[in-house]
């Protein structure tokens with residue numbers, strides 16, 4: 329479902345890029361006698377474009393009412409629902425931890441490890457994750473900062489924080505896109521959905537069952553996160569690039585749309601990242617070391633990724 | 649307290665661009681930025697209409713509502729001003745503004761937006777009145793001298809009116825009576841009636 333939403337967002341950005349070649353403003357509706365007063369006033373409020381000696385993309389447009397709609401959607405819809413979504417996610421994760429606790433290793437560590445994430449994989453993961461976190465912190469400051477940061481840090485520090493944050497966000501964005509693309513290319517094939525993943529998802533990842541459902545290298549949940557990040561990341565990056573280079577995509581309507589896609593997409597991704605980081609740290613014993621050292625204990629592999637474990641074991645046996 | 653407003657009477661505006669020039673000169677506005685512009689509809693055709701437009705200093709100003717760094721403030725007289733030291737050049741105020749008032753100098757290799765610049769109603773900025781910093785960042789502060797914006801003061805036909813809302817509407821009402829019709833003024837509802845902006 330989320331993936332569908334994200335795909336739609338990508339489509340929207342594509343459309344936006346296509347229409348951006350269009351001319352700003354419309355033609356006046358009439359030019360005969362009596363075109364005065366109420367008539368032209370109506371045209372002007374509909375965004376009619378005239379001639380101006382000032383040369384600017386939209387200088388001829390006297391009134392552009394699109395801003396009010398954008399303001400309402402961003403300020404009255406996106407901001408409150410985003411705040412709710414973020415808090416609810418944290419609340420759900422906290423209660424999950426209180427109710428279910430940490431998923432422990434069922435068998436003691438064997439001391440034997442398997443290589444799970446190569447150096448390049450780990451490098452990709454932590455650069456994408458690191459940049460994402462910085463982008464999220466600076467981005468959320470842009471979205472919500474004005475409501476509490478000046479009180480927390482004082483007006484002057486806030487100004488400096490926002491200046492620096494915006495600069496960092498602007499330059500890190502394109503770099504994030506590059507690393508994300510590399511990561512998606514490297515991991516995409518392995519993340520194709522199979523019947524095993526469907527079963528895994530149907531059984532809720534074994535959260536409520538005693539039996540742990542089977543999984544290959546990645547389980548259904550991880551694959552969902554992967555594709556959610558791939559599609560959402562692309563939508564957020566495409567809209568972010570549009571916001572980054574207003575000189576090339578200057579019409580207000582396009583930038584308003586880009587801003588909404590960007591804000592909604594990044595809020596959804598941040599919620600997802602909360603869940604993911606929760607799984608990677610406190611929720612699942614033994615997972616983090618895989619992404620840190622590259623090696624996982626055989627007990628962990630057998631418990632969480634049985635099919636992968638068997639595959640690796642079969643290969644090892646074949647080599648002997 | 650007075651409520652400052654602009655009113656442009658399109659029955660009088662002759663597109664001389666005197667207001668644009670007066671503003672540019674009085675405020676020493678940066679290259680590439682025009683705080684005021686004149687737009688002519690049906691240029692060169694019958695029923696040509698011209699209107700001079702700049703920041704209208706809106707009630708419940710949309711720019712103020714969306715600025716991520718909250719750098720706008722509205723004076724007791726209703727003039728909408730902003731702090732360039734805090735502005736991050738995100739452009740959101742322009743996205744929200746009905747009149748296309750916020751302007752941006754292009755900066756750097758990628759043409760990013762610099763600090764936002766817009767009409768100040770000739771009221772300077774948050775710096776000390778008539779200080780060198782205020783002059784450099786925001787231009788003139790005629791309001792502190794008890795004067796009105798230069799664009800309106802120099803308007804050759806007095807199409808552009810600026811000042812206390814009551815006096816401005818008194819002058820305009822006299823014109824309506826003389827003409828027998830109210831066709832000239834524009835943008836008033838949009839700028840000064842926040843509810844009228846909603847659709």
Ligand code: HEM
Pocket residue numbers: 444453456457458460461515519545546547550551553554557601604605608609615616617618619
């Ligand atoms: C504190 C933050 C984070 C921690 C502790 C963490 C931890 C982990 C761990 C342990 C894995 C490997 C799971 C396994 O071996 O099956 C993993 C995989 C992954 N992580 Fe993170 N991560 C963090 C943040 C992020 C962020 C912010 C992103 C992206 C925005 C991200 C994207 C991914 C992806 C795409 C995978 C691979 C999923 C797959 O293909 O199976 N991670 N993470």
Ligand code: HEM
Pocket residue numbers: 402460463464466467468470471472494497498500501502504505561564565566567568569571572587590591594595597598716736737738
């Ligand atoms: C996936 C990580 C990202 C997150 C979580 C994120 C988050 C955000 C958020 C929350 C905002 C504020 C939106 C608003 O106030 O309405 C924002 C603004 C912005 N983002 Fe991102 N963003 C991410 C990636 C990117 C990328 C990849 C780019 C560029 C390629 C980018 C460029 C921008 C730009 C240009 C703005 C506008 C603000 C400004 O110009 O100061 N972002 N981002």
Ligand code: SF4
Pocket residue numbers: 702703704705706709710711712728741744745746747748749750766
């Ligand atoms: S005209 Fe535009 S810049 Fe001026 S107060 Fe209204 S919204 Fe703000």
Ligand code: SF4
Pocket residue numbers: 711714715716717718719730734735736737738739740741742750764
């Ligand atoms: S460009 Fe500056 S003044 Fe305009 S909304 Fe952004 S930070 Fe505020």
